[in-house]
Amino acid sequence: MIRRGNYSSAVNLRSEIADFKKYVYWYIEDLSNTWQRCFLGAFLVVLILYPVKLGSALSDALK
Incomplete structure (x- = not known):
C-alpha cells in the first residue's frame, strides 16, 4: 500500500471546506x-x- 504524506492535510482541507459550505x-x-x-x-x-474593473484599469495603464 502506497502511503502519501499529504493525505491527512487533504482530509483536513476537505472537512474545512465542508464546514464552510x-x-x-x-x-x-x-x-x-x-x-x-x-x-x-x-x-x-x-x-x-x-x-x-481594477484589472481593466491596470491593463489600460500598462498600455
Missing part, C-alpha cells in the same frame, strides 16, 4: 430579512465587478 448554506437559509438579501447581493456584485 455548511456555514454558508446556514447563512443563506437564515436570510429571511429582505435587507440582508439586498446587502448580500450588492456585496457579491461588488466582489465580482471590482476586480474586473
Whole structure:
C-alpha cells in the first residue's frame, strides 16, 4: 500500500471546506430579512465587478 504524506492535510482541507459550505448554506437559509438579501447581493456584485474593473484599469495603464 502506497502511503502519501499529504493525505491527512487533504482530509483536513476537505472537512474545512465542508464546514464552510455548511456555514454558508446556514447563512443563506437564515436570510429571511429582505435587507440582508439586498446587502448580500450588492456585496457579491461588488466582489465580482471590482476586480474586473481594477484589472481593466491596470491593463489600460500598462498600455
